[in-house]
Amino acid sequence: MITEEAFTVEPWHVRETRLDLNILAQSESVFALSNGHIGLRGNLDEGEPWGLPGTYLNSFYEVRPLPYAEAGYGYPEAGQTVVNVTNGKILRLFVGDEPFDVRYGELLSHERVLDLRAGTLTRHAHWRSPAGTQVKICSTRLVSLAHRAVAAIEYVVEALDEFVRVTVQSELVTNEDQPEISGDPRVAAVLEHPLEAVEHEQIGHGALLMHRTKASGLMMAAAMDHEVEVPGRVEVSTDARPDLARTTVICGLRPGQKLRIIKYLAYGWSSLRSRPALRDQAAAALTGARYSGWQGLLDAQRAYLDDFWDSADVEVEGDPESQQAVRFGLFHLLQASARAERRAIGAKGLTGTGYDGHAFWDTEAFVLPVLTYTAPRAAADALRWRASILDLAKERAAQLGLAGACFPWRTIRGQECSAYWPAGTAAWHVNADIAAAFERYRVVTGDDSLEKECGLAVLVETARLWLSLGHHDRHGVWHLDGVTGPDEYTAVVRDNVFTNLMAAHNLRTAAEACTRHPEAAHAMGVSTEEMAAWRHAADAVHIPYDEELGVHQQCEGFTTLAEWDFTAHTMYPLLLHAPYVRLYSAQVIKQADLVLAMQWHSHAFTPEQKARNVDYYERRTVRDSSLSACTQAGMCAEVGHLDLAHDYAYEAALIDLRDLHHNTRDGLHMASLAGAWIALVAGFGGVRDDEGVLSLNPALPDGISDLRFRLRWHGFRLTVHVTHADVTYTLRDGPGGSLTIRHAGEDLTLSTDAPCTVALQPRVPLLPPPQQPPGREPTRRRLVRPRLPVSSQLD
Amino acid sequence: MITEEAFTVEPWHVRETRLDLNILAQSESVFALSNGHIGLRGNLDEGEPWGLPGTYLNSFYEVRPLPYAEAGYGYPEAGQTVVNVTNGKILRLFVGDEPFDVRYGELLSHERVLDLRAGTLTRHAHWRSPAGTQVKICSTRLVSLAHRAVAAIEYVVEALDEFVRVTVQSELVTNEDQPEISGDPRVAAVLEHPLEAVEHEQIGHGALLMHRTKASGLMMAAAMDHEVEVPGRVEVSTDARPDLARTTVICGLRPGQKLRIIKYLAYGWSSLRSRPALRDQAAAALTGARYSGWQGLLDAQRAYLDDFWDSADVEVEGDPESQQAVRFGLFHLLQASARAERRAIGAKGLTGTGYDGHAFWDTEAFVLPVLTYTAPRAAADALRWRASILDLAKERAAQLGLAGACFPWRTIRGQECSAYWPAGTAAWHVNADIAAAFERYRVVTGDDSLEKECGLAVLVETARLWLSLGHHDRHGVWHLDGVTGPDEYTAVVRDNVFTNLMAAHNLRTAAEACTRHPEAAHAMGVSTEEMAAWRHAADAVHIPYDEELGVHQQCEGFTTLAEWDFTAHTMYPLLLHAPYVRLYSAQVIKQADLVLAMQWHSHAFTPEQKARNVDYYERRTVRDSSLSACTQAGMCAEVGHLDLAHDYAYEAALIDLRDLHHNTRDGLHMASLAGAWIALVAGFGGVRDDEGVLSLNPALPDGISDLRFRLRWHGFRLTVHVTHADVTYTLRDGPGGSLTIRHAGEDLTLSTDAPCTVALQPRVPLLPPPQQPPGREPTRRRLVRPRLPVSSQLD
Secondary structure (H helix, E strand, O other): OOOOOOEOOOOOEEEEEEOOHHHHHHHHHHHOEEEEEEEEEEOOOOOOOOOOOOOEOOEEEEEEEEEEEEOOOOOOOOOEEEOOOOOOOEEEEEEEOEOOOOOOEEEEEEEEEEEOOOOEEEEEEEEOOOOOOOOEEEEEEEOOOOOOEEEEEEEEEEEEOOOOEEEEEEEEOOOOOOOOOOOOOOOOOOOOOOOOEEEEEEEEEEEHHHHOOOOOOOOOEEEEEEEOOOOOEEEEEEEOOOOEEEEEEEEEEOOOOOOEEEEEEEEEEOOOOOOHHHHHHHHHHHHHHHHHHHHHHHHHHHHHHHHHHHOOEEEEEEHHHHHHHHHEEEHHHHHHHHHOOOOOOOOOOOOOOHHHHOOOOHHHHHHHHHHHHHHHHHHHHHHHHHHHHHHHHHHHHHHHOOOOOOOOEEEOOOOOOOOOOOHOOOOOHHHHHHHHHHHHHHHHHHHOOOHHHHHHHHHHHHHHHHHHHHOOOOOOOOOOOOOOOOOOOOEOOOHHHHHHHHHHHHHHHHHHHHHOOOHHHHHHHOOHHHHHHOOOOHHHHHOHHHHHOEEOOOOOOOOHEOOOOOOOOOOOOOOOOOHHHHHEEOOOOOOOOHHHHHOHHHOOOOHHHHHHHHHHHOOEEEOOOOOOOHHHHHHHHHHOOOOHHHHHHHHHHHHOOOOOOOOOHHOOOOHHHHHHHHHHHHHHHOOOOOOOEEOOOOOEEEEEEEEEEEEEEOEEEEEEEOOEEEEEEEEEOOOOOOOEEEEEOOOEEEEEEOEEEEEEOOOOOOOOOOOOOOOOOOOOOOOOOOOOOOHHHHH | OOOOOOEEEOEEEEEEEOOHHHHHHHHHHHHEEEOOOEEEOOOOOOOOOOOOOOOOEHHHHHHEEEEEEEOOOOOEEEEEEEOOOOOOOOEEEEEOOEEEOOOOOEEEEEEEEEOOOEEEEEEEEEEEOOOOOEEEEEEEEEEOOOOOEEEEEEEEEOOOOOEEEEEEEEEEOOOOOOOOOOOOOOOOOOOOOOOOEEEEEOOOOOOEEEEOOOOOEEEEEEEEOOOEEOOOOOOOOOOEOOOEEEEEEEEEEOOOOEEEEEEEEEEEEEOOHHHHHHHHHHHHHHHHHHHHHHHHHHHHHHHHHHHHHHHHOEEEEOOHHHHHHHHHHHHHHHHHHHHOOOOOOOOOOOOOHHHHHHEEHHHHHHHHHHHHHHHHHHHHHHHHHHHHOOHHHHHHHHOOOOOOOOOOOOOOOOOOOOOOOOOOOOOOHHHHHHHHHHHHHHHHHHHHHHHHHHHHHHHHHHHHHHHHHHHHOOOOOEEEOEOOOOOOOOOOOOOOHHHHHHHHHHHHHHHHHHHOOOOHHHHOOOOOHHHHHHHHHHHHHHOEEOOOOEEEEEOOOOOHHOOHHHHOOOOOHHHHOOHHHHHHEOOOOOOOHHHHHEEEEEEEHHHHHHHHHHHHHHHEOOOOOOOOOHHHHHHHHOOOOHHHHHHHHHHHHHHOOOOOOOOOHOOOOHHHHHHHHHHHHHHHHOOOOOOOEEEOOOOOOOOOOOEEEEEEEEEEEEEEEEOEEEEEEEEEEOOOEEEEEEOOOOEEEEEOOOOOOEEEEOOOOOOOOOOOOOOOOOOOOOOOOOOOOOOHHHH
């Protein structure tokens, strides 16, 4: 757990003012830098101590066997695991003849700052060596958003009150030692020494190392070069070995003098390209980095981020913690996706090895909705990645005896890597989530070129999957059996409402897309009859509803299952303390499921149904998944429990800055960080798009005085400024000059000429705020509900 | 597959007239000898070739880790695997200087005979060595039913047309090489070299080897001694090493002269006893064997079997294959159980390593019903084993967050070893099956001393399990969710009819037993309120029924699931060709489930319901489990499909003699072999006991002219002789001299004074014979439906 003292609350920075080795692994995740292609955990420059040393390349993975004591047909035999690649972050410092190590000598001050506008991680250390010599170290690290293959570090050492001889070893290190794996099944397996040396050479004031994975046969190159500035004599030498390259800089510094090293890093990998081609690719990137120079890289980084924030920023007045957290989340979302370029966006981005580095439905369901509104090019690239694995998904469907395509529940490269089918293969909804992400991209951007390019095939093949998965009963009602919805505490059921609504949407969307692209559809063998069958199934889909209780059933029969005994089970997450067989058969919910269905298919539920359903499911949801709080925020806001929604929004946003799920050490929770935006924008902004129209219905909780957020819609850039009294829509620019949106259910036409302000009605909830299971109330916002001082209590 | 030529059809023998190395592994299972404590596969005396070398001691196992790619709470971490112990069967023969090996030289004749009355395996071989020397070898092997720790072999070599120097090496061999494991998940893991040497010593004309398992820490001793008879000079020498003891006999034989060796074997193991104690135990058993002598062992064996057959024999006129097969099955059932003495009866007995040597519900559900009527002492011992692991079952229930006791789905020692919970932990019915076996023992024997001794505690703790598993819905109906019934193609469901009826029976039986033993119940904390809660749940249990179709639902909603596409899936067993998630959500049934419920709870269904249910479920049952055919036989007979029932009875009976499931190599199918008896006695005899009364209602298929079977009931011995015209009940002896049974629904009082003959009415089925899924018709009885010769077809 990270206490609230760990990082100061500032609008644009995450600042750690003293080094706490107990949360080193967590801070490495928080301070991770990435551009979606290269990921560097926030490890200390000098390499140790570490919580988890980590350097990652998107989709660079190793294959490992998946063992089963009792195997079954269709179980994947091989898994894919993210690999800790050659570490280029290391700069070891010797002060005199003593190594700079924060565990020795005296750390007089230590500060690390993640700057969300500069896109850099800066560290200031003031250290007294065991021999009493003081130095100041300042390093600044960036992973370039503008130059995909490049990272760089500025490393400055300053002598203070005496002359000191300074030695810096700047390294590339392959096959670093890793910590032992935890017993928690959610933590990724750690692979030991996964890389085989291919080539090593010295280049300029640096070196290049090439390695290959043993089983997956991927080749990578890492290269470094250096600029050194120092008054007086300096010697720079480099040697390279198979798993280690080292550039050594040695000089003497008088008090006030500084040694400044710029370390340029270039990374590349390929499954296809030859050794010389890959070697030259890394060398070229390195040359490019030197050509830009340190300041050039800094400037390009800031320009990239200025552009991003201009379209994406969310301003939260009155709640500085959420303000910081939502920007922190957006920053990491951008880092995970900016230059992923047709590679997967993992659940942890490139910030750690959690979940083996796999991508799940999280991407399409939580990350892409945010990117589609804020960085649509990154969203399109992520969707192109999905389309690129369509053939693998078709093979998987065929293996399962199904038509169409079945996308993997968890994967890096595209093959199914889920070893537990009730919460993997049976979670078919991932296919509809992907289809919906394509459709959302089209609806929000107004651009159907991506659909034409690759989305149509995905829509058609996923529709075919659904048709072969479902069946019409003897009364013509269409059912989906053997289905696991988002809630992983209720698995392999009939007619999960979320899945059924998503499948119906997938079927209808595919039919509509085929109508838009008749020739391409025809070429895929789609007939009028097939489209009719899709629409017929979608229209006949069963949505279970409990008439007696007046609530929807998360799945058939759900509301008649045994109630979970929350008083007998007080250890969370429940999955580590109770067997699946008991969880599955009780009314206990891991994460928003029906509630998510109501957010995404808002028009399929009446306001009263929403209010009653939220009330029912709140009492049974334990939020053992990090994907839940943001959705609960969104729907609690809609039904009028605004303060509760604020609590959930806080929980989603602060998940990693406060380590609320106790596993930030393994990497950041991209979906929950995206959820912070969703909670604010879809929750308090009331943004919905499920009817193809940009629809808003804002309402703020007491703890937020002003909320300002930006959206892109059909080429328009829109700013929404919500207060308790009114909302102001500012159409900044866009095609044609006017845009019709829906505000509180009524059409409203906006013009680029002038902002439009509308008064807000207070939101009155139908029901009182619901209770959560005992002990599972949302993490309260500390600033909003401070403990009363003792004297007040006595009054 | 074993063709019908492999074994001749004889009433009391299983004879193989030529050695077919292609079915060597299968014949090793068929010719396995055991007494329930020691098991010897039918390996050739000379040790090789083999299909699977096998020597087993009941409950002597090794622990192995159970791996999971994604583990979950409550998954067992360690499995138990039967160990191939020290092999005492080996007698290697050298003819001149050439080893006797059936793969070399010329095998002029070779015959093996399993004698079901003598309890021996005899082998005759006539061999010409590569050098042209002819010998005859005759060996007879037995595992003593009368002396639990003893096996013996008579080995005779005869010189034929020339003088020959003969050398025999009689051995004890530990840690034999094993074949590689198959990819089929049903085949047991084979452990390599599982035994560590503890002690070896020479004793008499033999030796003793002691070993210990590495992980489970069990110690075993194997000892051998020899008697040698030969005209002329003979030298006998023995040496012993840690993993090998060898007694060498060398002599010369003139034509017509014979060397005769009697090899006595003794085995023992313990988890507790000291090395000297165990050593002396084996030595004492060996001394006892020599004291009995070979003829004494043969005589005792036959006497034991005479007694068994007198109570157990079934005579089938008109169907010699089934006649042979049912006796073969009863013989192996006796072998698996006779001297198991409070150890588990594994699904394969001690005939192979299939299913890791584990015991399942098969024991209580199929094996014990037969033993209870034919060898009740063995049944009582098996039940005492279950009672002995009650504490482990209570620990397991507590681990799962449940009350009472949860018995393992598969185990050797008592700990849960099932690594796939949907077909393991969720198959809660095993607990009710065990309870029912206790109750059946009480009902059939009329003896409640076993209940008092240990059954009551089992009944109470299993009832407590059920009450904590189930729940009353808001209308008071009692449901069981998260349940897998016998059918493993439909898992983790609501209200499986079989499970619900069994649970209700368990609850009621426990309440009644507590009423019979009030003080013992009170000591277990059973209150009047608890008993009332049991009865209340049992009375409120939900039995799903499809009103529209007029059939019961195997589980809630079953009849509304998608129909399985049998034309698209033609490879069996389906579990090797389709994923569970698809099987579970379709109307495809692995094995009798609702149909078994109707057999065991006959009174809970009307005749019309039975007919309609059989008709419905026959069409959807693929019999991928060997536990199915016998039950289908029983219920098809009851509803009047007598020829179809005969086909199923044949399939159950011939499973191993014809290798119908292609895995007889891994051991025999004890439950199916028991099922042969069940199919004849419960099927054509119509025996039921679910209302506490011995009830019969016989009817024969066309292919059987006479059926005669014997039962024990309340101390009576009853013979039932069924023809197409009538049935004759002969009460041979018993307490009081008269017994009231129920014949065709009417009470009938029998007397030991005279047989009672009753005319039979022809059984008229309500519906025409049902179809099975395409290609899944029962294996037809070849003798009944011979192919017409070509000439006839031309007529």
